[in-house]
Amino acid sequence: MKDRAALVSNARQSILKGSKSFAAASHLFDRETRERVWLLYAWCRRCDDIVDAQDHGGALGDQSGAAERLQAVREKTMLAFAGKPAGDPAFDALGLVARETGLALDMAEAVIEGFALDAADWQPHSEGDLMRYCWHVAGAVGVMMAVVMGVSPNDEDTLDRACDLGLAFQLANIARDIEEDDAAERCYIPMDWLVDEDIPPGEQMKPRYRPALTRIVARMCHSAHIYECSARIGAARLKGRQRWAILAAAGIYGEIAREVARRGDHAWDHRTVVSNARKVGFIGKAAWAAMRPVPRSCIAAASQRPFSRADLIALSRREPGGIVAT
Structure with a gap:
């Protein structure tokens, strides 16, 4: 097993390559x-x-053998x-941080269940299915990150707020990446939402459905805002530099959702990114916000979140009805 310094160096390179915003x-x-x-x-x-x-996101490779790869993830x-x-x-890194912080196997297994949904080639049927997916691939990660920070x-309740930040991040990612996911024959828009807007399955990127798709994505971005506001309540309980970092991440990722919503029908003309200059701006704003009480408007918005972590865990314990194979 590599020593700690080597594992940290490898992890740093991974985040620099895989997530410039979070890095x-x-x-x-x-x-x-x-x-x-x-x-x-x-x-x-x-x-x-x-x-x-x-490799650090990017184009999907050959999807055959996904079940075997998932099993390898579980075993490692x-x-x-x-x-x-x-x-x-990367797995040795998990073992190291688990020993240092008290992360538990069941926390990691909750995340792996999200990868299992992707490996099964699925699409959510309802909003609850969508949020269950977001819980596994991002909300559960938020919980692990909170424990890493000493929560x-x-x-x-603080873990709930950490989960909500992950949900906000994932909803922003889905809204931004609809065209990329479509190219990879994936769709994370609930079937119910497509039906409500009279969009046939698999045709959401057709030009004639762009206004309807824009309405769907506005709905998704609004949910991302609600969960971001909820997360800001939890961030206020963290230590100073941790609070600053989390508020900066919330601002940067939140801007992705806000920019997608602002672009409307043109949201997918080119990929939405937050420039380095704007990231610096959000880091500065976060420093100020970290010293201030949570705005009342944020507290009011947070009260509107449609699903709590407990709701999503309950959904995950049910039979997987409602998940539509594509």
């Missing part, structure tokens, strides 16, 4: 938290890449929590 915000953490966040991110990124046969993750070498630095596993 920028992560540098605001104190060194210990920053390194632990990188270690956890490296595992998340590597799991996603293995299951989707890709179990080795990591058992304190054994996994033969992959007690028993502090349920």
Whole structure:
């Protein structure tokens, strides 16, 4: 197994390549938290890449054998929590950060269930299905990140808020990447939403449906805003530099959703990104926000969140009815 410095170095390279937005915000953490966040991110990124046969995101590879790749992820993750070498630095990184912070196997398994949904080639039928997916691939990651930052596993409300930040991030990503997902023959828009807008399955990117798609995405971006506001309540309970980093990340990712909504019918003419200059601006705004109370408007918006973490966990424990194979 590699030593800690080597694992941290590998994890840093992973986040720099895989998520420029989160990488920028992560540098605001104190060194210990920053390194632990990188270690956890490296595992998340590597799991996603293995299951989707890709390299730090990007184009999907050959999707045959997805079930076998998913099983490899499960086995390597179990080795990591058992304190054994996994033969992959990203999984060894997970084992290291788990030993340092008290992350538990069931937390990681909640994340892996999201990869399992992708491996099964599915599409959500309802809003609940969509949010269940977002819980697994991002909300559960938010919970793990909170524990890495020192939040007690028993502090349920703060963990709920951490989950909500992950949900906001994922909804922003889905809204931005609809065209890319369509090219990869994936769709994360609930079938119910498509039916409501009279969009036939698989035709959401056709020009004649662009106004209807824009309405759907506006709805998604509004939900992202609600969950972002909820997350800001939890961020207020973190230590100073942690609060600054989380508010910066929330602002940067929130801007992705806001920009997609602002572009309307032109949201997918080219990929929505937040420039380095604008990231610096959000980092500055976050520094000010970290010293201020949570705005009342945010508290009011947070009260409107349609699903809580408990709701999504309950949905996940049901039979997988409502998931539509594509």
